[in-house]
Amino acid sequence: MTKIVEAAIEADPKLPVIRITRDFDATPEQLFRAHTDPELFVRWNGPDSLQNKIDYWDARTGGSWRYVSSRGTEEHAFHGSFHEVRPDLIVQTFTWEGQPDGVALETLRFEDLGGGRTRLHAQSLVDSFESRDAWLRSGMEVGVNEGYARLEEMARAGSL
Amino acid sequence: MTKIVEAAIEADPKLPVIRITRDFDATPEQLFRAHTDPELFVRWNGPDSLQNKIDYWDARTGGSWRYVSSRGTEEHAFHGSFHEVRPDLIVQTFTWEGQPDGVALETLRFEDLGGGRTRLHAQSLVDSFESRDAWLRSGMEVGVNEGYARLEEMARAGSL
Numbered sequence: 001m002t003k004i005v006e007a008a009i010e011a012d013p014k015l016p017v018i019r020i021t022r023d024f025d026a027t028p029e030q031l032f033r034a035h036t037d038p039e040l041f042v043r044w045n046g047p048d049s050l051q052n053k054i055d056y057w058d059a060r061t062g063g064s065w066r067y068v069s070s071r072g073t074e075e076h077a078f079h080g081s082f083h084e085v086r087p088d089l090i091v092q093t094f095t096w097e098g099q100p101d102g103v104a105l106e107t108l109r110f111e112d113l114g115g116g117r118t119r120l121h122a123q124s125l126v127d128s129f130e131s132r133d134a135w136l137r138s139g140m141e142v143g144v145n146e147g148y149a150r151l152e153e154m155a156r157a158g159s160l
Numbered sequence: 161m162t163k164i165v166e167a168a169i170e171a172d173p174k175l176p177v178i179r180i181t182r183d184f185d186a187t188p189e190q191l192f193r194a195h196t197d198p199e200l201f202v203r204w205n206g207p208d209s210l211q212n213k214i215d216y217w218d219a220r221t222g223g224s225w226r227y228v229s230s231r232g233t234e235e236h237a238f239h240g241s242f243h244e245v246r247p248d249l250i251v252q253t254f255t256w257e258g259q260p261d262g263v264a265l266e267t268l269r270f271e272d273l274g275g276g277r278t279r280l281h282a283q284s285l286v287d288s289f290e291s292r293d294a295w296l297r298s299g300m301e302v303g304v305n306e307g308y309a310r311l312e313e314m315a316r317a318g319s320l
Contacts (some may be wrong), residue, residue, distance in 0.1 A: 014289075015176060015287065015288070016175060017287060056222075061224075061239075062216075062224030062226075062239070062241060063224075064221075064222030064223075064224075064241070066222075079221075079222070080243060081222060081224070081241030081242070081243045081253065082241070083240060083241045083253040083255070083263060084255070084263070089261070091253070091263055093241065093243040093251070093253060093265070095243070095244070101249070103243060103244070103251055103265065103267075105253070105263065105265040105285070105287075107263075107287075123287065125265070125285065125287045127175065127177060127265075127267075127283065127285045128175070129174075
């Protein structure tokens, strides 16, 4: 029986921050690999309707990344830097090239819940409430939930 | 006659942001070089009492940097990523390694005022008001003002 798991997506009332929390049937090591290995990342990053292709990807402190998501002739490109890459913490920047002056600072933490389970704490910080609220209205929850469901499937299938 | 120029250092009332504004007797190209050429950067970055030494520095979109500032046996190391490097805009991350989990997202814009003058707009964004206010209480204005005075001297001396 597959249970539907939705990530908690929360807007901070006082900071231009989005926080996403989700528990996974996966170890911290598996979550870390899913976020740093480009071959794995392209397979789960949502939404399901888009195909991801890596342009460049160097997942170490001081490295950088770029990928293109497409659906037919529709293309969206994203790029950023890996500010910090540690087993329990990834800090990275994120720009959707459709808005090249926009940038978010993302923090991912992997909390070991024991028994092969992990709580992901993802935080996205931008410099205005307007930008933050535009992300929340963009339908991002579809990509987040479809992507994380695929990530968890990959963990269960032993692919991570 | 040398006039004393102080940078305006402002805390946003609603965002965990510090904004620094200062006019320079320098062109946008000179300010860009002062912030991207490591040989120039170590000569002006304040305060005067610290010596800067580059560890690594790659000032392009997706590059990264690290330097160490010292005074006798006292050492402070800093590192970050260059998220975006364009002639009129630099977006970078910044961590003081004394607080390795702290990170700021910095945006520098060079506004051409004409006649060889430029307004620098620097913004620093963190994820809490406590961290922002700790920076403001740290005596940062000394380093900011001493550093920018040296930068402007270098521009006047034709060193940029």
